[in-house]
Amino acid sequence: MKIDLHTHSADSDGTESPADVARAVHAAGLDVFALTDHDTTSGWRAAGDAAVSLGVAFVPGMEISCTTEDGISVHLLSYLHDPDEPALRAEIEASRCSRLTRAERMVELLSEDYPIDWDVVRDHVRGDATVGRPHIADALVSAGIVGDRTEAFTSVLHSRSRYYVPHYAPDPVLAVRLVRAAGGVPVFAHPLAAARGRVVGPEVFEAMIDAGLAGLEVAHRDNPDDARARLVRMASEHDLLVTGSSDYHGTGKPNRLGENLTSVQSLVRIEEQATSSTTVRHP
Ligand code: AMP
Numbered sequence: 541m542k543i544d545l546h547t548h549s550a551d552s553d554g555t556e557s558p559a560d561v562a563r564a565v566h567a568a569g570l571d572v573f574a575l576t577d578h579d580t581t582s583g584w585r586a587a588g589d590a591a592v593s594l595g596v597a598f599v600p601g602m603e604i605s606c607t608t609e610d611g612i613s614v615h616l617l618s619y620l621h622d623p624d625e626p627a628l629r630a631e632i633e634a635s636r637c638s639r640l641t642r643a644e645r646m647v648e649l650l651s652e653d654y655p656i657d658w659d660v661v662r663d664h665v666r667g668d669a670t671v672g673r674p675h676i677a678d679a680l681v682s683a684g685i686v687g688d689r690t691e692a693f694t695s696v697l698h699s700r701s702r703y704y705v706p707h708y709a710p711d712p713v714l715a716v717r718l719v720r721a722a723g724g725v726p727v728f729a730h731p732l733a734a735a736r737g738r739v740v741g742p743e744v745f746e747a748m749i750d751a752g753l754a755g756l757e758v759a760h761r762d763n764p765d766d767a768r769a770r771l772v773r774m775a776s777e778h779d780l781l782v783t784g785s786s787d788y789h790g791t792g793k794p795n796r797l798g799e800n801l802t803s804v805q806s807l808v809r810i811e812e813q814a815t816s817s818t819t820v821r822h823p
């Protein structure tokens with residue numbers, strides 16, 4: 541059984557439509573996948589319909605951007621929550637709104653030094669997709685300023701770049717509580733991905749666990765090997781489930797579908813803990 545619980549479509553910063561992600565999952569020979577677009581659930585229906593028609597099981601998910609009081613970025617995966625639960629919805633809306641102003645501000649700063657403007661960035665955002673730095677990266681690629689997204693992220697879009705602007709995002713402890721209150725199952729995404737920027741210390745892990753964290757995404761290409769061993773120890777100490785995933789973004793990142801997998805036991809634990817009416821869709 542091949543299970544990949546972390547993928548993105550063009551409803552956030554992936555490059556394929558939600559249905560095309562399901563088709564790619566089928567072509568890659570996987571049995572189960574979760575669509576976890578950043579701060580949106582708009583792709584659930586289309587991805588689920590396509591998956592089921594191809595004989596693939598679909599797990600509705602979302603990746604929530606969070607920021608600690610120290611300004612450290614944390615990504616929280618939520619599985620099987622109620623997308624209409626008002627408190628979670630309000631936080632996600634606030635974050636999405638702030639992402640837009642922040643992207644406009646970053647483009648304004650970049651335009652002082654590079655031939656780029658908001659219209660070009662906007663052309664790279666599909667419909668009501670969650671706007672992020674990857675869309676600015678695509679505009680920089682179109683303008684010939686960088687070769688690809690990765691180059692953009694290691695230079696002008698890096699969190700330490702002079703063009704970087706933060707956006708509002710909920711504290712991870714609040715996000716864990718909101719996901720649980722919406723009947724969902726919160727899993728800490730790539731918890732020790734040091735190459736992306738600063739990672740949180742033990743006190744934040746403890747607080748998230750106390751708030752109801754269900755699991756840790758251990759097998760992810762951005763978690764270094766020694767970090768994975770620490771995460772596995774932490775998971776067994778606190779009886780957390782562990783997952784492994786690709787974090788597929790289509791052609792937007794080198795990550796390949798199924799490059800890391802989640803066990804059936806972990807998926808069963810996720811399903812057992814979910815309490816909303818959102819369920820896994822089976823073919
Ligand atoms: P943002 O949420 O707007 O701050 O942008 C962060 C997003 O950019 C993350 O969700 C990543 O998926 C994506 N990202 C980070 N690094 C890279 C990279 N090197 N290449 C492509 N996408 C990246």
Ligand code: FE
Binds near residue numbers: 578
């Ligand atoms: Fe992303």
Ligand code: FE
Binds near residue numbers: 603615729730
């Ligand atoms: Fe992430």
Ligand code: ZN
Binds near residue numbers: 548787
């Ligand atoms: Zn992701």
